[in-house]
Amino acid sequence: MQPFTRITSIAVPLDRANVDTDQIIPKQFLKRIERTGYGEFLFFDWRYELDVPDSVMPNPEFVMNAPQYKGAEILLAGKNFGCGSSREHAAWALSDYGFRAVIAPTFADIFFSNAGKNGIGLARLTDDEVNTLMQRAKTPGYQVTVDLEAQTVTDAQGFKARFEIDPFRKECLLNGLDDIGLTLRHGEALDKFEAKHDNEFWSAPKTATA
Amino acid sequence: MSAPQTMFEKVWNNHLVASPEGEPPLIYIDLQLVHEVTSPQAFDGLRLAGRKLRRPDRHIATVDHNVPTTSAEDRLHILDQTSAAQVNALRKNCKEFGIEFFDVQDASQGIVHMIGPELGATKPGMTIVCGDSHTSTHGAFGALAFGIGTSEVEHVMATQTLPQSKPKTFRITVDGTLPYGVTAKDIILHIIGLIGTDGATGYAVEYAGSAIRALSMEGRMTICNMSIEAGARAGMIAPDETTFAYLMGRRFSPTGKAWDEAVAHWKTLPTDEGAVFDRELHIDAAEITPTVSWGTSPGMVTSIEGKVPSPDDATNEIDRKGYERALEYMGLKAGTPIEQINIDRVFLGSCTNGRIEDLRAAAQIVKGRHVASTVSAMVVPGSQAVKKQAEEEGLDKIFKDAGFEWREPGCSMCLGMNPDILSPGERCASTSNRNFEGRQGRGGRTHLVSPQMAAAAAIAGHFTDVRNWPNNGGKN
Ligand code: SF4
Numbered sequence: 001m002q003p004f005t006r007i008t009s010i011a012v013p014l015d016r017a018n019v020d021t022d023q024i025i026p027k028q029f030l031k032r033i034e035r036t037g038y039g040e041f042l043f044f045d046w047r048y049e050l051d052v053p054d055s056v057m058p059n060p061e062f063v064m065n066a067p068q069y070k071g072a073e074i075l076l077a078g079k080n081f082g083c084g085s086s087r088e089h090a091a092w093a094l095s096d097y098g099f100r101a102v103i104a105p106t107f108a109d110i111f112f113s114n115a116g117k118n119g120i121g122l123a124r125l126t127d128d129e130v131n132t133l134m135q136r137a138k139t140p141g142y143q144v145t146v147d148l149e150a151q152t153v154t155d156a157q158g159f160k161a162r163f164e165i166d167p168f169r170k171e172c173l174l175n176g177l178d179d180i181g182l183t184l185r186h187g188e189a190l191d192k193f194e195a196k197h198d199n200e201f202w203s204a205p206k207t208a209t210a
Numbered sequence: 211m212s213a214p215q216t217m218f219e220k221v222w223n224n225h226l227v228a229s230p231e232g233e234p235p236l237i238y239i240d241l242q243l244v245h246e247v248t249s250p251q252a253f254d255g256l257r258l259a260g261r262k263l264r265r266p267d268r269h270i271a272t273v274d275h276n277v278p279t280t281s282a283e284d285r286l287h288i289l290d291q292t293s294a295a296q297v298n299a300l301r302k303n304c305k306e307f308g309i310e311f312f313d314v315q316d317a318s319q320g321i322v323h324m325i326g327p328e329l330g331a332t333k334p335g336m337t338i339v340c341g342d343s344h345t346s347t348h349g350a351f352g353a354l355a356f357g358i359g360t361s362e363v364e365h366v367m368a369t370q371t372l373p374q375s376k377p378k379t380f381r382i383t384v385d386g387t388l389p390y391g392v393t394a395k396d397i398i399l400h401i402i403g404l405i406g407t408d409g410a411t412g413y414a415v416e417y418a419g420s421a422i423r424a425l426s427m428e429g430r431m432t433i434c435n436m437s438i439e440a441g442a443r444a445g446m447i448a449p450d451e452t453t454f455a456y457l458m459g460r461r462f463s464p465t466g467k468a469w470d471e472a473v474a475h476w477k478t479l480p481t482d483e484g485a486v487f488d489r490e491l492h493i494d495a496a497e498i499t500p501t502v503s504w505g506t507s508p509g510m511v512t513s514i515e516g517k518v519p520s521p522d523d524a525t526n527e528i529d530r531k532g533y534e535r536a537l538e539y540m541g542l543k544a545g546t547p548i549e550q551i552n553i554d555r556v557f558l559g560s561c562t563n564g565r566i567e568d569l570r571a572a573a574q575i576v577k578g579r580h581v582a583s584t585v586s587a588m589v590v591p592g593s594q595a596v597k598k599q600a601e602e603e604g605l606d607k608i609f610k611d612a613g614f615e616w617r618e619p620g621c622s623m624c625l626g627m628n629p630d631i632l633s634p635g636e637r638c639a640s641t642s643n644r645n646f647e648g649r650q651g652r653g654g655r656t657h658l659v660s661p662q663m664a665a666a667a668a669i670a671g672h673f674t675d676v677r678n679w680p681n682n683g684g685k686n
Contacts, residue, residue, distance in 0.1 A: 015531075016531075016532075016535070017528045017529075017531070017532055018407055018408075018507055018532065020507075020644075020646045022625075022644065022646040022647070022648060022649050023646065023647060023648070026648055026652070027625050027626060027627045027649075028626075028627065030247050030275075030627065031247070031276060031290075031292035031293055031295070031296050031627070032292065033250035033251065033254075033295060033296055033299050034250075034251065034254075035251045035254075035360075045647065045648045045652055050634060050652065050653055078528060079408065079528065080407060080408040080411070080441070083407055083408065083441060084343065084438075084644060084646060085342075085343050085625075085644075086248070086341060086342055086343040086357040086358060086359055087247075087248065087359070088248070088251075088341075088359035088360040088361060089360075091359070106408060106411065108408070108411060108441060109411055109412065109441065109443055110343060110357055110358065110359060113358075113359060113362070114359035114360075114361065114362075117359065117361040117362075118361070127528075166234075166375065167232060168232055168233045168234060179361070179365055179373065180259070180261070180364070180365050180368045180369060182233075182373070183236060183365065183368075183369045183371055183373060184368075184369065186227065186228045186230065186236055186371075189227055189228040189236075190227050190228075190236075190238075190369065190370075190371060193227045193228075193238060194238070194370070197225075197238060200224075200475075201464065201468055201471070201472065202333065202334075202335055202336070202464075202471075202472045202475045202476070203224075203240045203335070203336060204240070204267075204268075205240060205241040205267075205268055205270065205331040205332075205333075205336070205462060206267060206270075206310075206331060206462045
């Protein structure tokens, strides 16, 4: 996993609450069997014109298409970002497009976990703080810094907000740690537990005998 | 004596492998369900790292999300090349890693959340995961079941465990008797309307109360299924005689002495008297009416007696903007009575309402009537088993005579990954669980309702209060 430490970048203000993973990456793009190549389909239904089915004419109304946000690595969004489907493709699409961090008042649970596993930094700020950033992000060239080590979001105009993150999750993100590898450190406890648990036949999906 | 515990805590504690200092606890996963969409990258990850799949016997796989539902023949030769590649990848991966796989033509194939219970693989007290958010369905049996992303799918394949931060507990008690024509679907839509789509984020919900106890397993699954629509990590209902009766004699259910011992264990699971939840909510079943979603999130619901709300009804600025967007997308005017909304399509199916009882209830409304000339309607049974049962009962004939299409099992228009989709602007009464923008097809407009309400809307051509419909037995 790619570590996440600190980035400074232009930020796209996506001023919508409850952005669901069906919007982040619509289902017709979930048929691939790879982890990459989802970036061009990110926010597909909003990003491209609807009139021509499956068109690739950029919709000029959609904020991400404005030239001033080209190359942005930070996304600003409303509350409950990433709700709905568990598809990790949403995290893959954000990261493949080039987003390294998302700032929002709250995130849905499964998305929160998926993003972390793909090295995307998520910062939870208050509604007011996110609103301030959204306003400022309208100015071309405006940049935001997300610093995971310090747990802060800052800008050059003196904005400074702290966000909370679970220390373990922080450690994993900072060092790009592989979860499976971490779990395998508990191999002995797992073997012991499993030997006992296998005898608790109610736990077996398929065996029907005591 | 130990302190009184909630059902969630009991199941959690029974699966705790390790609680390392400063890290999330590691919990054991009894069963992982696998489908074609969220698994290929996980299998690839195993191969890349040279890891084995630790417990093939604790995995079951099927294809559901993108298989065509048009005919048995179309399913064997999937035209869409990318869909076919995904289905083939799962076939190949199951073989390579030794997972039992229920292929398109298998008598046990179906939506992954349908077949776990049907096979008796889903049982009380287990931990169950799947790369699909509606895994919460299995909580209806008193299992702790939740959806995960593909990296976590790979993690479970490799270790049969997951590091999980412990959710808080939330009990929603629904007491009283459900009025005539009001169903499990209406209960859960009503709940989401009350608490919002993030109302249960960070919680494992337990549904309790006399109205829940009175539900069949099918109804309980409908409720737990949509827990994720309120943001909950999981939804659970205590196992009881209804649960045991459902499980008895199923393919993977224990038998003989093992059955008795299993039941004895299951009876220890319900929440102890006096156990404390982090949050509680009480609802009177008598208040619930047939419920219809009007917007683009499952929290945007109202009663069939109601009207499309106005952005002015929103209590804050965020909701106000959300309402405006939703009304525009849905092509609705504030103040329009719900009963005056005309529909173009009806979809009866999905892991929320694609079970035999749902089809029976809908058939009761449809029998001897005909779908409105302006509507095209389809029934997609959730599994092969449901399809077979329905055909034995003659339900397929009732639907076909009434002008419904009768399809092969799968997810179908619930998410429109296969060819079953809405065209831009088309309006659909759907028994599924998500009304997000574009969920059933780009530009498509989805209204979530119960099977009875969907059936009545198909006949009337617009939403209509099913409580006024004769022939409706008022069953759930
Ligand atoms: S029926 Fe719909 S919600 Fe259920 S598993 Fe399939 S796509 Fe997901």
